[in-house]
Amino acid sequence: MSASHTGMNSTPSMSPDLDARSLGLRSKMLQTMAAGNRGHLGSAFSLVEILRVLYDEVLRYDARDAKWPGRDRCILSKGHGCIALYVFLAEKGFFPESELNKFCLSDGILGGHPDHKVPGIEASTGSLGHGLPIGLGMAINSRYEGTDSRTFVIIGDGESNEGSIWEAALSAGKHRLSNLTVLVDYNKHQSYSSTLEVQDLEPLADKWEAFGFATAEVDGHDVEALSSVLHNLPINQEKPTAIICHTVKGKGIEFIENDMEWHHKSRISDEELESLYAALGAN
Amino acid sequence: MRQMCLDMVYELAKEDPRIFFIGSDLGANTLDKFKEEMPRRFLMEGISEANVVGVATGLALEGKIPYVNTIATFITRRCYEQVVLDASLHNVNVRLIGNGGGLVYAPLGPTHLAIEDLAIMRAIPNMTIVAPADADEMRRFMPQTVDHQGPIYIRLGKGYDPIVSDDNVPFEIGKAIPMRQGSDALILTTGITLKTGLEAAGMLEEQSISTGVLHVHTIKPLDVDAILEYCANIRAVVSVEEHTVIGGLGSAVAEIIAEAGFDPAKRFKRVGLPDVFPDQYGSQDSLMERYSITAIEVARVTKGLAEGRPDMAFSIEA
Numbered sequence: 001m002s003a004s005h006t007g008m009n010s011t012p013s014m015s016p017d018l019d020a021r022s023l024g025l026r027s028k029m030l031q032t033m034a035a036g037n038r039g040h041l042g043s044a045f046s047l048v049e050i051l052r053v054l055y056d057e058v059l060r061y062d063a064r065d066a067k068w069p070g071r072d073r074c075i076l077s078k079g080h081g082c083i084a085l086y087v088f089l090a091e092k093g094f095f096p097e098s099e100l101n102k103f104c105l106s107d108g109i110l111g112g113h114p115d116h117k118v119p120g121i122e123a124s125t126g127s128l129g130h131g132l133p134i135g136l137g138m139a140i141n142s143r144y145e146g147t148d149s150r151t152f153v154i155i156g157d158g159e160s161n162e163g164s165i166w167e168a169a170l171s172a173g174k175h176r177l178s179n180l181t182v183l184v185d186y187n188k189h190q191s192y193s194s195t196l197e198v199q200d201l202e203p204l205a206d207k208w209e210a211f212g213f214a215t216a217e218v219d220g221h222d223v224e225a226l227s228s229v230l231h232n233l234p235i236n237q238e239k240p241t242a243i244i245c246h247t248v249k250g251k252g253i254e255f256i257e258n259d260m261e262w263h264h265k266s267r268i269s270d271e272e273l274e275s276l277y278a279a280l281g282a283n
Numbered sequence: 284m285r286q287m288c289l290d291m292v293y294e295l296a297k298e299d300p301r302i303f304f305i306g307s308d309l310g311a312n313t314l315d316k317f318k319e320e321m322p323r324r325f326l327m328e329g330i331s332e333a334n335v336v337g338v339a340t341g342l343a344l345e346g347k348i349p350y351v352n353t354i355a356t357f358i359t360r361r362c363y364e365q366v367v368l369d370a371s372l373h374n375v376n377v378r379l380i381g382n383g384g385g386l387v388y389a390p391l392g393p394t395h396l397a398i399e400d401l402a403i404m405r406a407i408p409n410m411t412i413v414a415p416a417d418a419d420e421m422r423r424f425m426p427q428t429v430d431h432q433g434p435i436y437i438r439l440g441k442g443y444d445p446i447v448s449d450d451n452v453p454f455e456i457g458k459a460i461p462m463r464q465g466s467d468a469l470i471l472t473t474g475i476t477l478k479t480g481l482e483a484a485g486m487l488e489e490q491s492i493s494t495g496v497l498h499v500h501t502i503k504p505l506d507v508d509a510i511l512e513y514c515a516n517i518r519a520v521v522s523v524e525e526h527t528v529i530g531g532l533g534s535a536v537a538e539i540i541a542e543a544g545f546d547p548a549k550r551f552k553r554v555g556l557p558d559v560f561p562d563q564y565g566s567q568d569s570l571m572e573r574y575s576i577t578a579i580e581v582a583r584v585t586k587g588l589a590e591g592r593p594d595m596a597f598s599i600e601a
Contacts (some may be wrong), residue, residue: 116344123344124372127364133334134369137341137349144323145345163367167334180486 016222018252022048023243023280026252028087028100030276036104038112038266040080042259043249046187047076047084047154050245051225054152055088062102063093068143072149073138077131078156078185079113085121086110094120120246129162131155134183136168139180139240150233155185158190161199166211169242173212178234181241182213185220187249191263208242220245253279285382287418287444291425292350292380293317296324299429301346305339307353308333310378319446324400332357336377348429354388355381355438359404367407370434374409377434384414384438384474385525386561386570387526395558397438401473402530404436405503412502413456414438414474416448420500422529423454431456441567447478448498459506461486461513465495468519468589470581471501471510473532476523479571483523483585484488492589505535511543519588520551523581525571550588 010086018026025048033039054074055061061254062068076085083103090097095109102108109118113126142149155165172180186204188195195201205215214236218225224276226245235241249263250256253276293316296302304317305326318325328335332353339349351358358381359366370377381397388395404412409432415421417440428435435456454462460476463484473479477498484494497513499506514520520540522533533553540549556574563573571577 021573124368127368129333129363130337130369133337133365134341134344137336137338137343138345139341140326140338140344141342141347163330164333164337167329167331168337170331171328171338209538 018221019102019223022223023054023252025052025084025087027277027280029083030273030280032083032086032100032103034113034268034273035101037268038104038264039083040264041079041083041154042189042256042262043187043264044081045253045256046247046249047078047081047185047242047253048251049221049223049226050154050183050185050247051084051088053223053230055092057227057228059152060149061092061120063120066094070147070149073122073135073151075125075131075135075151075153076114077125077135077153078128078159079125079131081116081156081185082110082214085114089118089120092120094118099103107144120130128156128159132165132168135180136172136177137161139172139177140175142179143177148179150179150181152181152183154185156190157184157186157188157195157201158198160184160201160204161190169208169213172240176212176238176242180236181243182208183243185247186244187247189249189258189260191260193260205242205244208244212239213242214239215242215244216246217246220247221251255279284415284418284421284440284444287421288380288425288437288439289314289352292468295425295429296321299348300324301348302429303339303342303347303349305335305351305582307335307357309352311479318423327471332362333365336362336379337369339377340365340369340373340375343370344373348376348378350378350380352380354395355380355384355400356395359397360434363403366404366410366434371407371409374433376432378428378437379434379501380439382439382442386567387441389561389570390564396561398527398556398561399530400436400438400591401502401524401526401532402534405530405535409433410503411435412438413500414436414502415440415500416472416475416477416498417444419446419450420448420454424456424500426455427456437438438474444475445478447481454500457501457504457506459509459510460498460500461495463494464495464497465493465517467492467517467527468494468521468585469517470494470496470585471499471520471522471532471536472496473502473524476525476576479576479581480576483540483581486578486582487585487589490586492586494585494589497550497575499532502532502535505539507539510539511535514543514545514549516539518547518550520549521581521585521588522553522555523557523564523576524553526555527558528553531555550591552584552588554584556557
């Protein structure tokens with residue numbers, strides 16, 4: 001994967017088949033969603049490999065000391081994809097896995113959007129367009145303090161409709177914050193319909209380039225490709241990085257892929273849940 | 284008042300490396316000394332208030348104390364969601380300095396008039412709101428902003444406002460200041476209306492109506508104890524604010540008085556802007572006159588209430 005603007009087109013790529021780990025993570029996400037009987041499943045499934053590579057290989061953190069100053073900061077600005085994040089944070093030990101079974105319940109700590117009071121969550125998000133400016137402030141601080149902590153902000157494509165994203169992009173470009181990386185979960189769909197229909201973002205990489213970012217485009221479900229890009233940051237020592245991750249909404253369960261019904265779903269029947277598990281090849 | 288506020292940010296920043304200054308697109312030469320001496324803590328991020336408040340929140344989450352400054356309308360309503368969800372939900376030490384609270388920008392028209400800033404900021408959990416009366420009070424107040432926990436909205440007056448506050452009275456966030464004692468009526472003020480209230484009380488004194496003035500510089504958290512204490516033995520209570528009568532000082536005081544259940548009930552009146560967008564240009568003073576936020580009007584209303592004319596509680600605009 002070339003660490004530059006590759007010109008990859010925006011159609012869903014030919015991802016390698018999901019491996020056992022990716023399928024297992026999705027199974028745990030189904031379990032989490034089932035606990036609350038609701039969730040943004042499609043939006044979370046498109047994120048899994050991005051978070052997997054970040055939390056398995058790239059980010060520095062100490063799950064036992066979530067506020068360790070030397071950590072990298074990671075903000076899920078598209079907070080509605082939080083089920084994916086929760087599964088990783090639980091697995092890594094930021095909080096007990098039992099919390100996943102209390103998703104959205106009154107006695108749990110995990111809600112339908114990330115809350116900064118939860119260990120491992122840097123900022124409360126959910127209302128879109130907030131994570132990047134906050135991450136920008138963190139990146140400015142890190143540079144001011146002379147630390148090597150990096151800041152990663154994951155935004156959605158629908159979220160990229162928000163003006164505050166581009167306000168922050170202008171600032172980040174101005175500051176040449178090479179310690180800041182934006183990952184766009186570009187699944188080409190938002191709540192109502194396709195991004196093409198609602199608010200076309202193309203040419204997306206060109207936009208980020210024009211705002212002063214070095215960019216890369218990558219198949220957001222290809223673990224090796226993601227790994228290659230994320231291990232070679234920054235792309236340009238004088239610029240922040242934007243990685244356009246081409247993903248598939250609902251990736252991993254064919255009958256929910258790109259189906260807007262599964263952007264957010266509540267009151268999920270036992271039969272539906274069973275077929276979701278079955279489609280993953282899980283029990 | 285504005286100059287004092289920014290001067291204090293500079294002085295405080297010299298002593299405390301946690302302090303940053305963030306502007307949007309302020310006037311040329313604003314805080315030049317700060318920029319020159321502490322350039323890495325001086326940010327001018329452009330006309331992007333949502334981003335600016337988010338950046339401030341990110342810095343504050345890392346332990347910094349960012350003072351953010353722009354025109355009051357833009358630092359409140361333009362980026363309201365960032366103020367609510369970024370600064371306030373995270374309960375971080377972001378300081379929002381709003382230039383020209385109220386009618387200061389009268390010549391520039393309704394787009395620049397912060398007539399509801401107190402109301403919308405008051406509705407936000409964790410928010411502290413302070414409207415000093417003049418530059419001297421600003422000087423006493425600002426050092427307390429450094430270690431205060433949570434976001435603060437600082438409402439600035441025009442600048443060169445007459446000094447009416449008392450240098451001998453210590454300033455404490457959340458503690459209303461009794462400026463004058465009275466046994467017949469009480470006037471509550473905030474920001475520059477302290478001057479209006481004191482003048483009105485003086486006029487009333489000449490008419491043998493003993494009138495106290497309680498200066499409520501902190502709109503939130505409101506000094507409920509002081510308000511109840513100073514209202515307790517007084518029948519006529521009038522609030523004065525350079526703000527819509529909806530949701531500001533008067534509303535806050537009315538809520539407290541109503542819930543306290545005084546018997547006999549207080550005779551109460553809010554003096555402030557009616558529920559309209561101001562429809563004239565001119566000056567801050569001329570708009571204050573147009574909407575009867577004047578010492579003469581406050582004295583007239585207070586006198587009416589003190590003399591048992593409850594009809595005075597209904598003004599022409601209500």
